[in-house]
Amino acid sequence: MSTTGNSVACEGMYSQLIDDEGHRPDVGHGARPVSGVRLISRVSSPGPYRLATMCLATLCAVLLISIIAVTAHYKNKPQGGGEATPELQKQTQDVEVTALLANISKLQQEKTQLQKEKDELQTKLDARAATKAPEVIQSTTAKPPPPIVCPADWHLFNNSCYFISRNTRDWPESQSYCQSQGGYLAMIHTAEEQTFLWNLLPRGHWNAFWFGITDEQTEDKWVWVDKTPLVGGFWEVGEPNNHINEDCGYIVKTRVLERVAIRSWYDAPCTMYCRFICEKEMGPGASTAIPH
Structure with a gap:
């Protein structure tokens, strides 16, 4: 037993000496090797393992780099169903x-x-x-209507013809005569119409002309011959005054030049005989009889 143990111990010592041969300069080349086969095995065995180790280390490094790259890629990419980053929004x-x-x-x-x-x-x-x-x-x-032509001694103003009588009648007879000619005693509504008629009247000592206004039915309620009420009027100052049952209106034109058209109406008894003014509206079927 003692011999076998010593043999193993010596063999271990020689193996250690062989492994450290390149590092221990005090060991001479004359020393006797214990086993040639074991020496060759110890010297040539590290080459393949070292290559395998290097390949494995390279593969590990590549795998680690791949894992890091994939992790970084998926870390920057938003997961499905998650909230998008502000930049993406x-x-x-x-x-x-x-x-x-x-x-x-x-x-x-x-x-x-x-x-x-x-x-x-x-x-x-x-x-x-x-x-x-x-x-x-x-x-x-349509063709334009023909121009209005008044009968002889009638004067045109707007759409009416006017006749200034040369003889005298009372107010009712004057109205009847105008009606026989297809007209009526003149109804004067505007200052232009009043001035037109005033200019047709001759001057005289007291030239008076009946026109179509009366208050015979109701005192101070003057109406036209068509029963429409008077609005305004062209009365002389102080007229109408109903001095002696004066219920009909007439226009007076004298030699006094200060008298003007728009202040020339007076009231007088309807039975007085005066000249008169007839008006006739012109249109289809209008009378063309010549008054006398």
Whole structure:
């Protein structure tokens, strides 16, 4: 037992010496090797393992780099169903706004095109209407009415003819005569009409002319011969005064130049004999009889 143990111990010592041969200069080349086979095995065995170790380390490094790259990629990419980053939201909004602006621009262009087509159609319609207008006007326009021609001794003003009598009658007889001529005692509504008639009357000492106004039915309620009430009037200062049952109106024109048309009406008894003024509206069927 002692011999076997010593042999193993010595063999271990020689193996250690062989492994450290390149590092211990005090060991000489003359020392006897314990086992040639073991020496060759110890020297040549580390080569393949070292290559395998280097390959494995390289593969590990590549795998580690790949894992880091994939992790970084998925870390920056938002997960499905999660909230988008502000940058992504802004990009999405920008895209939507751009799309909306493009749609608005397209609609505006379509609107402009439609307006242009509408204007063209309107121009064509106007041109067609203009070409047909003369025919329509020619076929629908009535001939202008013939000019009003008053009978002899009658004077035209607006659409009425007026007659200044040369003989005298009382107020009722004067109205009857005017009616026989297709008219009535003159009804004077405007200052222009009053002035027109005033200028037809001759001046004299006291030239008085009946016209169509009376308050015979109700005192101080003057009405025209067509029963419409008087509004305003062209009375002389202090008239009407009903001095002696004066119920009919007349126009007075004297030689006094200070007298004016718009202050020339007086009231007088209807039984007085005066000259008179007839009025006749002109129209289809109007009488053309010559008064005398």
